[in-house]
Amino acid sequence: MRLKGGPTQDEVMAVSLFKLGIQDGDVMADVGCGTGKISIQASGICCHIYAIDRRAEAIDYAKREIENAGAENITLLHGDAVHALDEIGALDCAFIGGSGNIETVLDKLAEKVSGRIVVNAVLLDTVSRAVAKMKELGIFVEVVHLQVSRSYELVGDLMFKPIHPVFIIVGEVKQ
Amino acid sequence: MRLKGGPTQDEVMAVSLFKLGIQDGDVMADVGCGTGKISIQASGICCHIYAIDRRAEAIDYAKREIENAGAENITLLHGDAVHALDEIGALDCAFIGGSGNIETVLDKLAEKVSGRIVVNAVLLDTVSRAVAKMKELGIFVEVVHLQVSRSYELVGDLMFKPIHPVFIIVGEVKQ
């Protein structure tokens, strides 16, 4: 099975998790968790992760991946992000890899999170909306535009193949 | 038919021809002309263009494209670039889009050209070799790394799709 959008690319994940500044003991939300890749990577450092997706097929996919990885500190939540977030307590950070309504999710996260919120966006409109909402909430830090190319072999030499550029939008809630 | 490598992307062509600094009355060589795209674009400004390729299928392809474009100032030369260049006179500039032996071609062009030489390279080794040879010949100007992404529509919004990054190596022969 292949989920729409596919997993976050390694380099984008590395920068996103760095910007989140995850630490030992953190409780994190992964909104629009998709394949579960970000949650699994973060599970090595965080204390607990709530991985949320409203697509049943994403939850199924992530469930298998989490089992294969042997990660035991991830709770999968199937459903709308705002409702799911209502069910859980305080968070140290949150990652948004995909979301239907970025504004309401950011509103909710601004209440729940005490720390960094990082959004990955490839759609221009999502970038603008996430920035505008973060500015309104007084939590905007920066946008990072990441353009990665990876080498591959061609006739014994190296060529570079670009991956899709991603905007990484960073916010911080100081509570 | 599809030629290996495909035509130069529009944005890469625009920057390459700008770096060549082609002007009214120029005589230009297009080494490894492939589909003929660079020659056809340059033919609107240059006086005459020698388009060279050692692949018979490239010559056939370029021939049709040149006819379709109605360009009448392009001479197609089938064969090895160094031999082909031996047959023609002085040049005002030269573009190398592809070449089997970049060093011998640059040696030959350094004799023939009085002006700019621009190389497009995607292979890392070709970049190093073109730069080293241009430095040896005392004609090196700069390398430009061009990373272009183009928007496409996705669910009513815009996403960016990158094209392969290209190194544009610029030399200038002052004679």
Added chain:
Amino acid sequence: MRLKGGPTQDEVMAVSLFKLGIQDGDVMADVGCGTGKISIQASGICCHIYAIDRRAEAIDYAKREIENAGAENITLLHGDAVHALDEIGALDCAFIGGSGNIETVLDKLAEKVSGRIVVNAVLLDTVSRAVAKMKELGIFVEVVHLQVSRSYELVGDLMFKPIHPVFIIVGEVKQ
């Protein structure tokens, strides 16, 4: 004197003029002409260019540059772009390098131009607004994100120095 923003970088200019598709005989507007660099470059191909800027210092600067370049087919217009455009006739293409109110300028250009309109933007909000307005006018074609790095010498080797990334927004009016 140094104008705010500085001149358009060569590679950005090359791609922007290529996307404009300027041809022999074209009448072009250059809105927010700044140093006049785009107008001067285009003047070698276009029939006539109206270079508009509301900053007196830009007009002064461009005037000197145009004289130095010996370009005789550029009319400098000092003032608001919409008013200036009201004074001139039909256009084949238009470039917007800077503008106070992108929406009203695009409204006006959509009336005047029969052909390509290209906007250079570095501000995220300007990109969104130009795209939204072009879509509303039914003239949107694409956005190109251009990331250029140029080599410079360091201890006998080459390093790459990036220039500011630019969004090139392309529209086309079919009349």
Added chain:
Amino acid sequence: MRLKGGPTQDEVMAVSLFKLGIQDGDVMADVGCGTGKISIQASGICCHIYAIDRRAEAIDYAKREIENAGAENITLLHGDAVHALDEIGALDCAFIGGSGNIETVLDKLAEKVSGRIVVNAVLLDTVSRAVAKMKELGIFVEVVHLQVSRSYELVGDLMFKPIHPVFIIVGEVKQ
């Protein structure tokens, strides 16, 4: 005090450490440690880090930074990398942020390391040499070209400022 080259940028560090795949219990070498930034970041995960630099001012600088960070599992080694590496035992991974002679350092690391070796390079020649040496040693994995731009505020809107592009060269020793 400012060290030549300056500290590795956050995003480049995040991707480099991800490619290193550092894990709990790892012993790592940081060759050309400069300000000590990479060592300090890695010290939260690795068991022990040997930070090597032949510049006395780098060692002084890194010493202060390491003390400020309270990292207690970093051993600073002042001197030539190859000699310093001779003094230490087996390594799980190694990062090369700067080095006088990339070939001899890679030769030595290929003996000592059982795992990933990651080189950061901004000089074109260093990229070619690191790749060539890694291929000769049979440990080459990939090169990642990383182009990061960060937003900054301009008149209430966001503009993007690029940082210098970096080549991240990845090798893996399987012993």
